[in-house]
Each structure stands twice: as C-alpha cells, then as structure tokens.
Amino acid sequence: MSVPVSAPLAPDDAGRRGRPGRPVAPGWRDLVEASPAARSRGTALALGVELRQRHPRGRAQWAPRRVETATARSIATVGGELLVGLRPLQRSTATGNWIRGEASWDAIRRGGAGFDPAHTRWLAELHSIAHDTVSLGPLADASDWLTLDTIASSLLWPHLAAAAALGIPLVPTAKGQEVRLADAATAAVHIARDGEALVLSPRITVDGAPVTPETVRPVGRTGLYAYTVVRSTVALALAPVALDEPVVGLLASPAPLIVPGDEVDAFLRTGYPRLARRTTITTDAALPLPELEPPVLEIAVHFRPSDRVEYELEWRCPDGTRHRPGEDAAADRDGEAETAILDRVAQTCEAAASAPLAAQGSFDGIEAAEFASRLLPALEGLDGVVVRTTGRRRAYRELTGDPQITVTTVESTDADWFDLGVIVTIDGRNIPFAPLFSALATRRTKLLLSDGGYFSLKHPALDRLRELIDESSDLAEWETGPRISRYQTTLWEDFEDLADVAEPAVSWRATAEGLRDVDRIEPTPVPRMLQAPLRPYQRAGFDWLAFLWRHRLGGILADDMGLGKTVQTLALLAHARETGERRPFLVVAPTSVLPTWRAEAAKFAPELNVRLVQTTGRVSDPPGRDAPAADVVVTSYALLRLDEAAYAGVQWAGIILDEAQFVKNPATKLHKAVTALRADAVYAITGTPMENGLGELWAILSLTAPGLFPSARRFREEYIGPIEKGKVPENQEGAPYRAARLARLRRRIRPLVLRRTKELVAAELPPRQEQQLVVELAPAHRALYDTTLQRERQKVLGLLDDLDRNRFIVFRSLTLLRLMSLAPALVDPVHARLPSAKLDALIDQLAELASEGHRALVFSQFTSFLQLAADRLQTAGIRHEYLDGSTRRRGDVIDAFRSGDAPVFLISLKAGGFGLTLTEADYVFLLDPWWNPAAEAQAVDRTHRIGQTRNVFVYKMIAAGTIEEKVVALQQRKARLFRSVMDDGDAFAQTLSADDIRGLFES
16 A cells, blocks of 8 residues: 655654665664663674694604694693683573584674674784784694683784673683783793702793793783682683793793803802893792993093094993993893983983084184083983093083173273273173174074183164164274264163163162062061051061062062051061161151051051151251160151152162052152162052053162162063053064063062052952943033034044153143042032033932941042032931041041941042041942042942951942943053953053044044
8 A cells, every 4th residue: 555745754764765776774772772781683603712732743753733722631631732712602592501602703704694793893803913913833723712821912912902891701612711801910030049059940820820840831922811720620820921031031931041140149140140131030038139230321522622532332231241222232131221321311412502412523712612612511421321531621601690880981092982891790790892792793592602601693682783783883993992972872772771880779779689589478476566556468478578688689568558568577576676677667658648657657666756847948847866765767759759858868668568559650859759768678658659651660670679670771671661552573473472571570570569459368348349331421411422523533633653742731621520520519610510411320329328327438539529529418418527638637637428428428539539438337339430440449449348248349330331341441541451360360451542532532
C-alpha cells in the first residue's frame, strides 16, 4: 500500500527519511537513547595468552622444532626455549567460554566476521604493532600465534593496558596456566661479594615483589614476563620496564657473571663506572661502591697581545679519555652529566650577557674585556668546569656607575667663543674626553680604556651628550676640543641641564647610595611620648618614615585622605626627639590647618614643644630667633613665602610639607622658598601628590628627593612626553614603550613614595556609595545656556592655537559656562527670575534627609552659588552652618556644626577641602564638578575617614547637556593618570591641553 506524499510520518519515522534506494539513516532518538552497551554489536573477543616451549632438536637436525604448551612438568624436564604466544579468542554463544572458533589473526585483519568492531580494531592494532617492529630471532613462531618475545615497540604496553577499558580480557589458552598484566617492574644489575670475588646478577621485581632471574624473559627492550610454577600451575606475569643492555645480557647468561678477586680493583676503577652509567646498580650493604666521578669540562684560555683572547673546550673523562664537545665519544660516557655541565655554562653565558661558547673561538677588544671580567670569573666558579689560562692575564674592570657630567666654559682667544670643558666621571674615574668623544661620534656602543676599564655608551646621559655633540658642530670643527658660541644660549642650557652638578642633587645621591645594601625596613619602636595607638598600616608608615630619617632621606607619604597621615608624622617627630635630635622640625601647612596641627600635637604628643607662627616677621619676632628652643615650628605656606629669608636662616632638622600639593608648581615663589630651606630631609604629606599631571609629581620630588630626577627637562622627555602625551621615538611601538616608561617611573619612585588606599588598609570603614544626580535644566534656562554656549564656543576655539597667551580669556569663558550651568542669576542678576533646577533638587533632597535625622555636607567651587543655596535653605526653614574663605571664626563655625544639630553644612571647596574631620555627617553633595578629581575626593574624605561608623552617601549633581558633563569626562581621564602612576593602574591620560578644551565645546 502506497503512502501519499502529503501523509504524515509515523512518530518512529520522524527525522529518518532517506532517499529512495538508500539505507535509512538513524534518527536522533537512536543517537541519544542508545546506551553504549546497546551500540556495541558483534561477538566479543579476548586476547589469548600462552606460555609455550620450543623443544630441543632431535637427531634429525633438519627437522622443524616443535612448539607446544609449556607445563609445570615440561619446564622442569624437557628444557628448551620458552616464549609467549598471543592469539585472538571469541566468546562461545553456546557455553560462554573463550574458544578459538572462527577467531584468527587473518579473520581479524580481513574484518566482516561479525566480531565486535572495537575489539577487532584493538586486536588489529596489536597485530600491526607486532609486525611493524617484530625482531625475528630464534623464538619466532610461524603458526597462527604472535610471539610476544619478539615485539620491540614501546607502544605494546600502553596498548595492552587499554584492553581492560574496552572489555577485552587477557585469557590463558591452556589449562594449568594463569596470566595477568602487572602494573610495573624494575630491572637492575646486582653486585655482591663472594669471598674475594664479585658476583654480578640481574635483580628483577614485578609489582614490588622480587622474581627469580631464571624465570624471567625479556620482551624486546621494553618489558619482560616472569613465570612461577606452583604445583601443576604455571602463573605468567607480563610487565613493562625499560631494559638496559647489561640487564638483558645477564638475563641471557646461564649463570651469574664472576669478577675474580685479582680483577676487582680494575673493575671498580674502570668497569663499574661505565656499567653504572648504563644501568641501575644495586649492592649489598657490606659492599661499598666508589663514588662516580663526573666528567670535567676543561676551558683553555690563551691571553694574546692587543686585547685578544682565544679559548678551547675539551671533555676530560674519568677513564682518562678526552673529546671535544659535540664529537662522538664512548657510548657509555656520562651524557647526562655532560649535558648538565653544558647547561650551567650556557646559563652562565646568558647571565653574563655573552654569546654561547663554541668548541673553540676568540674575542677581541671590548668583547675580550667582557669575557675576561664578567664571564671568565663566573666560569671558574662552576662545578665540573676547570679553567686553565696561559699568557699574561690582563685585569679588566667594568665601570657600572651612572656617568656624572660636568660642563664648564673658559673664555678663548676668540671673543665670540668659549672653550667647553666636558668632564665625564664614572665610578670616580675621569674618562678621557678624546676617546669618549670619538666613540660617541662614531656611534659605538661601548668603550675600552687603555688601563682595562670599559663601560657602556648606552646610558641616557651619554645619549644626550651624543645628541648635543651632533647639534653643536661637525667632528672636523672640534679638532682641539668642543667649543660653543656665546650666542648659543639655548644650546648652553642643554649642556647645563645635562651636566646637573647642583649641590643638593649630588649630596642627595651620595646619601641614597648608602641604601644599596639595605635588604628591608626594620621595625622601629613606637616613641614613648606618642599617646596614640597606631593601626597596623600606620605603624608600617611610621617604620618607613623612621627608616628614611635614619638615612636622612626625604619622601612622600601619599596615603588616602583620612588615614591618619598627621599621627604618623607626629610619631616620626617624637622618634627623632627621643633618639637625640635637638634641632627643630619645620611644619609648613595651609593657614586653615595650623590649629589642627596644634590640637593634634597636644592630643597625641603633648611632650613635644610645638610653636605656631601665625604672623610675619614684620609684625612679631623672626621665626629663626626662638626656633632652636622648640621641637616643632608650625607655619603657613603664605608666611614661608613672605618671610623666606628668616626661615632659610635656620638649620632645620627636617621639613614637613603638609598638603604638599601647595608646592606642586616649581615656577612659583613658594616652591623656590621651600627649595631655599636648609634641612637634612624633606617630607611631603599629601593624598594627592599629582593632581593634573606628572610635572606636579616631579615638583614635589625635586624637594623631597632632589637627586632622583634632577633634570626637569629630562623628566619631561623621558616620562611626561611618553606617558601623558604619547610621544615615542620613531623606532618604538607606542603602547609597549609607554608602558615600559610608566613601569620604570613606578619602580624609581616606589622606595620614596608610600601610598595606601582606604580599600587596602581600612577595611573597617563603612561603605561609601557614589551616585550622579543628573538634573535637567528648565526650558528657559536651557535656551539661555545654549545661546551662551554658541557665543563662547566661537570665541574660545579661535584662541586655542596660542593657549598660553590666551589662557585667561579661555578659562573666563569656561567659568562663565559653568556658572550658567548652575544658575543664570550667577552670570547676570537680570536672570534672577529664572529658577535653578539644581537648587530645587538639592533643597528637596536636604529636606527629606533632615526629616530622617541625617546630616549633610554641601560643597561648591563658587561661594556665590553657596550663598544662593543658603538663602533657599533659610526660606525652607532648614538650619545650616556656612564656611568659605572669608569666614573669620572658622573654628567656631566648625565646632558649631560638630556639636550642634544643624543638618546641613555649606562649605566652599577651597576653604574646606582639606584639614577637616566632619564624621558627624553621612551625606555629601557636590554641587559642581571640578577639573581636578582629587579636590572632590578630598571634600568627600572630610566625612569618610577613620572614625566614621555610618555608611556615607555621595551625590554629584550634574546639569544635563552642559559643560559639566565634559568636566566629568575630563575628571575620569585625570583619575586614570593618577591611578596609573600611584595605584598601579594601566591607563594613560593627558593633562588639560588645547585638545581637552576643544572637547569641552564639542556638541
């Protein structure tokens, strides 16, 4: 009966349609529902194993020798050769027994006999392994058996081990026999004493049990089998093991090998070492064997005149033979030991930055000096290597110190020219300028001096000197030495910058040199006079400061705001006083922080004599007059700038620069005033050592570590250019080059900059949650802002080509747009009727928080906007306190908020961004974003600091579609730069540039 094409398929036929005339393909149900057992089809197979015996020849020498099953009786009586036969067996469907049946090697190879395919494949592979590597010999069997003894392939044993997983058993084919596959075996040569003689015999174990050597037969060189006769049963064990030639030879020997007593010494001296290198040796405890002498690599070094060195390598073996590396030698030489020695030589060459040594070779000039001074001493200290030298061995010495360059000018006979004196000193050695000049001009990489000293010319200082030589004049014009025109002022500045012989940098480097041998920072006892428990990280910070003080080195304590940098610094001051320092320390801080220093010192170190200077010397006594009587003098940055000479006249023990970001600009009078101070060390205390760019970090380091990066120009070229601005040499890839420069900068500043974040060391602080509140401008406000934006954009974009000259005008326009984002009334009172959406949102938030018992800090860059906020709070009936730069009774206002119940504290970012602890508040509102993310972080940390017990919520209010969104994006780039340097981040950012400003005006 036919089925219409449109008729549906039966359920079992779903998915199994095939083309007419072809087999129906299995459906997906067959694939997923069939078990492995169900998929296995055909008769199961086994591997039959039988210990067989080849009978001795009879009288007819030409007659074939019979091979029959070995029995317990025939093994004992008949003699002859034993072998193991292998053949396939099949499971009888009638009895379930393993029988020969139709199974044969031919049937297995032909296939199609109805056997299990997996079993057939396994047996076929075994047959292939046996016949591909069969070793025909006297035990070969021409019947339908594979002879195990003649299989030489190491593939045999893992193949046999895989049989069990396929369900293929190893079955004895003869009654009275048993068979098993052992896990492992060992084979060694055993040496025992028999009177004066020695007896050498094989020692075999199978699965850890010793086996009689007479019952063992090798399987090629990859395994063995051993039989055991127990009554009428023969038990056969097959086992994989690597067999060495000596073991195979002893197994084939009818009796143990005897070393006569008069030959024992010769055997132990020459025979035993060779034997031990070829196989495993065991021995009785009563027979001590001599230690094996390893081969020795002799390196013959010949020193020739004119800085030439020749060498030859040769092996010297314990038996007295010699051979060159790479030459064929005796098969029983200790190849493993030779390889190990050659590996040590290769590693030594690599460590000494030398090319691998050939069997023989030579070096000339600088290569000879490096070989003799760096590689040769290292080779002389290697085990297994003997160095023999001939000729006069010259003393070469590598100069590894940083080149110190001094540049002077002497008036010449030509009024328009100076003779330029260039003195390069390395490791205290003055380098003759003529050969150095020639080497630099001809682009050589190293220079060998006449006395055997040599050094690399790839040092950055010498690279710069080479560039300046190229810029200054052609080689032919400097026949009598370098000269420079008095009109080449820019070039002279380059040389002056290159030389950098300023006394502070020189003295600082001399002090820092003493740290080369310091392994780690030892803990310092907490000062007795410190009355404050130090947290673990604060104790570590104090140990670091005390370590620097012991070595009279400065540094930057750059912990996050709120982690107790002041108490760590007070611990240092107390430690210095208790360890005998009698000179005063000078603490310089912002004016608003001076009372905090006095209060903190009185609280934590009341025994310190702290003197506050709050007026200039024109009003009161100069600070230098009474300074020696005080332990600590605290003054402001403003007073230091105004009374620079008075402060510079005191020999201070150390300088503490609190909120050191105040001296981040090296061009200011304040920075120059700090530079003029005389002290053993300078310490910068700041959570933001870098706010806008790496130049600020250099400015602070130039005060605390003047010799670390002594040249501002070189720092710009080597770090600021690549890291911030992406300037890389033409032959370098951008990202790897910048990453390498950043890693180098981190590595160099790490010993002198200590930074810990709150997340790292103050896990007990409650969480801080930050959120952006995006505020939409009212329609009238939006229209006015967009009009102002278009006008200012046209003005600014035309001025950016010369940003330095037009900076004031540009930033005035930016400030105008920022004010317009907040409230139109801030730009022009005529717009006072237009509401401020940001103030509306703020009052709503603060009213709700006040009703719930929360307290909030509200920060803004603009005091005029804070005044508007104060008026709105007044109208809404919300009590508040107010602090900006004009506040006279600053301390009273702060105490009023702390001790009172006003829920809101309005603070200008500049006046209250540092030096305050206001943990009474748990909410922070930032009304307007600032270019510098560190300033905002400082504001938030007024409340999120040690002592806070509640969660802190931070809201950054952003006017949608305004310049404030661009400022936030710029903040993120600056934050990435800070993290990349200070917090091991990986990003690269740029400082505020003309391109940044263009981005602020993009739509």
